[in-house]
Amino acid sequence: MALKMATTLECLACLVSFLAGYAHGDKVFDVTKYAASPDGSAEDNSKAFSNAWNAACQYNRSATLVIPKGTFLVGPIVFKGPCVSNPSPSVQIIGQLKAPSSLATFSGPSWIEFNDLHELVLNGSGIVDGQGADAWNNKTCNKEKKCKNLPMSMRFINIVGGQITDLTLRDSKGFHVDFQQSTSITVSHLNISAPGDSPNTDGIHISRTQNINITNVFISTGDDCISIGPGSINVTISDITCGPGHGISVGSLGKYQNEKNVVGVKVKNCTVFDTTNGLRIKTWPGSPPSEASNITFEDITMNNVSRPIIIDQFYCPIHQCTDQPSRVRIHDVVFRRVTGTTNTPVAVTLSCSSSMPCKNVQLQDIDLNFVSSNATKITSSCLNVEGEASGTQNPNPCV
Secondary structure, rough: OOHHHHHHHHHHHHHHHHHHHHHHOOEEEHHHOOOOOOOOHHHHHHHHHHHHHHHHOOOOEEEEEEEOOOEEEEEEEEEEEOOOOOOOOOEOOEEEEOOOOHHHOOOOOEEEEEEEEEEEEEEOOEEOOOOOHHHOOHHHHHHHOOOOOOOEEEEEEEEEEEEOOOOOOEOOOOOEEEEEEEEEEEOOOOOEEEEOOOOOOOOOEEOOOOOEEEEEOOOOOOOOOOOOOOOOEEEEEEEEEEEEEOOOEEEEEOOOOOOOOOOEEEEEEEEOOEEOOOOOEEEEOOOOOEEEEEEEEEEEEEEEEEOOOEEEEEOOOOOOOOOOOOEEEEEEEEEEEEEEEEEEOEEEEEOOOOOOOEEEEEEEEEEEEEEOOOOOOOOEEEEEEEEEEEEEEEEOOOO
């Protein structure tokens, strides 16, 4: 009896403490209280979202910006810090956000941007719809091949500490999610999708960002599922389902002057299917000097993948390319326990620079087979690469 009473008193004390904490600081900023409406215009809803965010950002205690049930057409919006409180206000997306279809609405590189925030929590069961079809079919995009600068759906800049979870993103005009100059980020349980022929719709792009963990994400787009750009340090990617698309890529690297090195990438426990590449490192020819090192791909399952394992230091998707070798130095790379099927005869391609040969590339327990039951023999191709193979090797290694 005494134990039961003590337990009851403890529960009451917890409840009182929780209510006291809520009364002394926790506050919800609902965008509909600031005139956002499912019937509103993109411009009016953008203003309402901005007003709600500014109020939450200036609040000196714990705050949450809430986008409730409903479908909101909203134009470009920046959730800008620094805010009065630390951590910054949380953002909960429960409803559906739709971007304007017309590119004329966008003057910057992104649709929804989070900038200069600390300990950002972004979650919810909502949908972020970039409505990219009109942009992909735009004459300028298709005929002049200018699809590279289409607005990203979500851009994160200067975020120190963050958790992005449980959202659905679809049909972004450009990249779906982009991280720049950020640190200590966890990304999990996202569902990202766009048609397989949509141009430059990378699922998640990372650059100049360190200590980022991406896990339990489904990505189906027209470009890289995840692309890891210059300045990425200590990147962990796990339990990703990727396909269709262009696979999981480090790069492209070496396109611009003064790029920062890529150091410490681990990709593990992923499934890649129906993609044009599997696990890829790509650098531009004639590039300025930089490095990509300490990269491990392990426990990866391939299903009907073209070029399952590829290092390409001759990457050049445009028509005019230099014949000068890449000066990105690639070293200490491991492909370990990569299994499944390929739909091209050359399953492993390691094409490295003549001026900067790849060093210490390890192939460990690779078991790839041709996708059909015919007798097509799969092979490996190597150029300017030093390394070794161990364990099961199918196809026969060329290092």
